[in-house]
Amino acid sequence: MELRHLRYFAVLAEELHFGRAAERLHMAQPPLSQRIRDLERDLGVRLFDRTRQRVRLTEAGALLLEHVRPVLEGVDTAREAMRRIRPGEAGVLRAGVPPDTNPVVLPTLTAGFARRVPDVLIDLHELTTDEQLARLREGELDAGVVRHPADTMGLESGPTARRELGVVLPAGHPLADSAEPVRLRSLNGAPLVIFPRVMAPRLYDHMQTVCRDEGFLPGAIRHARNPHFVHGLVLAGRGVHLNEAPAAPLPEGLVWRPLAGAALAWTTSVVWVPSRHNEAVAAFAEAVIEGLTAAGHRIGSVPSAADPAASSPADPADPAAGS
Template identity: 80%
Template sequence: MELRHLRYFAVLAEELHFGRAADRLHMAQPPLSQRIRDLEREMGVRLFDRTRHRVQLTEAGALLLEYVRPVLVGVDSAREAMRRIRPGEAGVLRVGVPPDTTPVVLPTLTAGLARRVPDVLIDLHELTTDEQLSRLREGELDAGVVRHPSDTIGLESGPVARRELGVVLPADHTLAAGAGTASRTVRMRDLNGAPLVIFPRAMAPRLYDHMLTICRDEGFLPGSIRHARNPNFVQGLVLAGRGVHLNEAPGTPLPHGLVWRRLEGAPLAWLTSVVWVPSRHNETIAAFTEAVSEGLAAAGHHMEDPPASEPRVPEQPSGPPASDEAGPEHLTSGLACWNT
């Protein structure tokens, strides 16, 4: 018995007319009649009473129909579920992007994807790196745009885009001298002892620890650490003299009273790539990866080869905190933007 024979039987049971049933099944009437006879032989019962004027279900046919209908519904549901689980093939690609994604990235990304796969809609979700990784593994996302280092074990990654970071300072800060000179650089060790404003560690633990490690290695041990995730709050804290902030060059002018300076030697950078579950990769995700690269390039990122593995996160050094906010015991980290 084949599934298609059961489907032929169910359609004929609904139509009770070989001609109409054959039309619905997009087949000729003689083959349909033969398949029904084959099914009756296999079942050992007559399923339909046939006369020149009508076709009727027998008692056996009516009983079989009760069993066949839920089977066919289940098969159709399974097929639909499998269709939806294939990224993009359900017509929608579910992806995550970091909350601080530069505005120019999104229109470039969406336009690039539309050129490559015009029949696929993109469903964008603003999520931190760890939120994306969790949803990818749960099957709630098809792909994510994440910051490294992060826990990508079991996932595949596309090309890595690099965007160097600088420091946001109050305009009257001693290291902001020459406020009109955007090319002026700051040595990280000259920030030593200054409070640092950084995103909460829970948002991206590996990235947080990696970033503070770089700060420590470059001679910048913050006198205290304040956590903030909203960009307006971050900028307000820096304006109020409550800390400095590490971030990429601003895409729009900073509020009056703030300046951005490059870091000497470019020790810090956003490292961003598309990640996905290997078994779910297809042409749509490949197209999305290319579109993301276009969007990041438009925002000033440049592409690097994918890393062989995520950078190692050193153990946290011990020591008393520098203040009641947070102290250098967290300096196993590094990056400082409010969202990751």
């Protein structure tokens, strides 16, 4: 006995007409008649009385129908449950974004996503890269916007977007009025305000390596998560901070200057679990690239699972993101 035979039987029991039942099932009438005969042979009972004028359920057919209906309803419920666990299919895509995502990115991202898949809502979560990767692997997110270098082994990734970093300085700093981009080695000995290493160990270590290779050895390391606290420390002369050009004016008393040589940059991409990729995830990846481009990022290549950005001083990520 096959499930499809039971479905054929239930439809015929409702229609009591082979032509109408075949039409509902999108099949020809002779195959439907044959499947019903197969089912009767399998069960050893007659399910329908057939005459030229009408089709009627037998007593055995009526009894079978009582049992078949809940079975088919249960199958439909199970299929719907399986459909809803696929990303976007339930009408919601769960996605992570870095805590310090540029405000320009989000409205462009959400509008682009809605334009591509208007029937799917997007549920954004503010998470660091390590948090996103953990939730992706646990099935709690459908896609994430992560900063590289990162451990993306086993995940698929879209194109990378890159934006060079600069330095946030107190307005009274000797380099604040420099007409030329600031060289990292000219910051040598200055304290550095950076996110706590526990938030993003790979980014933290990569940042320190690039600074060292470029001749910037911080006189001290001060950790801060919140942008307001970061700016407060810089205003108080407690260090300098490396970040992208601000989307909004900095607090009075602070200036942002570009760095020479493009040694530091954010490198960002969308990642997902390969088995969970679908139209909604693809739409999200495209919308993220659209949003990052609007915020001044340049689009590059696809990072491999080994994340080559981790070994290239030209591709560090944002130290303030903690991503």
